[in-house]
Amino acid sequence: MGKCNIDHSIGDVVNKLESQKEFLPNHLADGTRVFLQRELPQETLNDLFHLLKKYDLSSESEQKERNEAIEKMIAS
Structure with missing residues (x-):
């Protein structure tokens, strides 16, 4: 995913x-809903x-990567 301005x-x-x-x-x-309250x-x-963004259109492997990134983010 590229960076957005x-x-x-x-x-x-x-x-x-x-x-x-x-x-x-x-x-x-x-977990994300709770995380967003901070x-x-x-x-x-x-x-x-x-x-x-476009999670639903991502491949299964891409969704797995995104899940891991979200889990890491909300655990911090």
Whole structure:
């Protein structure tokens, strides 16, 4: 995934999560929802947005990589 120059708001990330939650493992969707209740740096919001973006269109191996990245992010 390339870097984007757009800063995504917390609202953008929440909306993206809501649009992709049916495709995410339940524990990730729930964990991400809790994670987003924290005050997060802009870079984290941007990274999470791009992990969620087009998640449903990603291959199974790409989804696995994204899942691992999200799990690592929300565990920190």
